[in-house]
Amino acid sequence: MRDLDFNMVLDLEALLREGSVVGAARRLHLSAPAMSRRLANLRHAVGDPLFVPAGRGLVPTQRALELRDKVDALAQEMRKVFMTGQVDLSTVERTMVLRTNDGFAGAWAARLAQRVAQEAPGISLRFSPRTDKHVAGLRDGLIDLEVGALHAGDDTSDELHTQLLFRTPFVGVVRADHPLARKKISLANFTAWPHISASRHGHDSGPIDDALEAQGLQRKVRLVAPGFQSAMVMAASSDMIAAAPELFARWAMQHLRLYIFRLPLATPEVEVSQSWHPRRHADPVHKWLRGLVRELCSEGA
Template identity: 45%
Template sequence: MADPDLNLLIALDALLAEGSVVKAARRLGLSESAMSRTLARLREVTGDPLLVRAGRGLVPTPRAIQLRERVPNLAEEVRAVLRPAEAIDIARLERSFTLRASESFIEVYAARLVGRVAAEAPGVLLRFAPRGNRDAQALRDGLIDLDIGVHSETTPELKVQSLLRDRLVAVVREGHPLTRLETVTPEQYAACSHVLTSRRGLVRDRMDEALAALGLARKVVAVVPSFPAALAIVRASDLTALVSERQVAAGVAGVRILPLPIALDEVVVTQMWHPRQDADPAHRWLRGVVLGACREAAVSPL
């Protein structure tokens, strides 16, 4: 059996409410002949005359009287489903969102983001999930609402928005031998022992490629999954690390930033979501809050 034409439900609602083909046609902005053809189709699909002539007017059949109690609510449900989403009252919104983000992003931006959300929508709960797994399937399955980070690979299926630009800087402990140098050469930098940050446990990154192009190699003695972990090790050792500039922009106790001896390209931090949430007013608001918090941090002291 073919799916019913929902336009017939809207037409039936008008016919039962007006009790007249002419008035129903006027209500829906149709011609009288078009409304008559629609009534004929309704009679065919329901198996009932619905409206029959009595004198100079039309009267409803018993089936029509029975339907008259149900059709208005059904027609309004159809209209509500098919019309664009209405604006929502963010201050009254009660909902939870899951954001997948790195530990460093959470450390730098979460407080500002949570503060903005609490001020605008006190009924909203934010859940932060680790970015150990970059699989986009979690977005497709609705397990996370936003994936925030450096997305080297994307798919046309997903929506992506740039949040900020960042770059890596070299850090060492206060008093490290490199801090006594006015400039650090690639050779001096490579001669140090290093702690590398990699969520996947890799022992090489872009810096190793840049050093290799100069015929140099560095010694990596530790691999950690996050910038905060790398900073903790650097602070208590003679190791050096590459961390996000925004991670240390406000200064970190016991740690010094050194000019990077080899220029590395900036990285772009983005937020990614599934298209099914693109038009959702609450999700659109959340994306705006995340973007605003990141841009505010970009121009304010951290």
């Protein structure tokens, strides 16, 4: 076995296809003498002449004919292993795990799944909540792609690849027949009504509260929702005000009776990115999925 070389598979494939040393040499970009030496190695390894003279050419022995189908199959499998960047998506069977928040999943998950089903029907998607900021899941291969807003202190790690998907401002959200839907929104009436805060960690303050505090103001947070999507559902059935990234809110308006308004104070835009570990970077299937996510996000919610 120590004398065997995977190149022998390709050598034998070329000889079987061409039926001559010269033809096989041309196919493999070798000289005829080099191809003759490779044929000698094959004969030694297999213990059979493999090809014998017949007129001006060569004909395969019975043993060579018996090996033809196996050699063809082996050669194709070897090419699949080493030809990176090329994949037939229609044949891929795989589950891809995306870690994201409910706002992104609500706005894009169904459309992403539809596109995946069209282009790669053997691939299924699993959405996992962003319950932590750690890179371990990506590093260990448990998470394929993380999508969400990056914040100072997040464990994104220098080892990850990160790509910005979109920027979107925060907007206010109330039910469609809310009293605020019929008047200009000022800081006074914005802070007069009760609020819903969206936080996966249960925090009752965020960028809006920081901006209000800078002006000596405070809002009344009556509910803390686990995510933007649930916050908007709560706002749609109450008198409370929720705040959400505008792209998420525009999607929610298609399904809930909501009124969206610009906040009466300046807050930072939300920057949503996708991140992945280098272990997935060259994977053609992963690269395709990243491109699909970016394409859908560029179309808006």
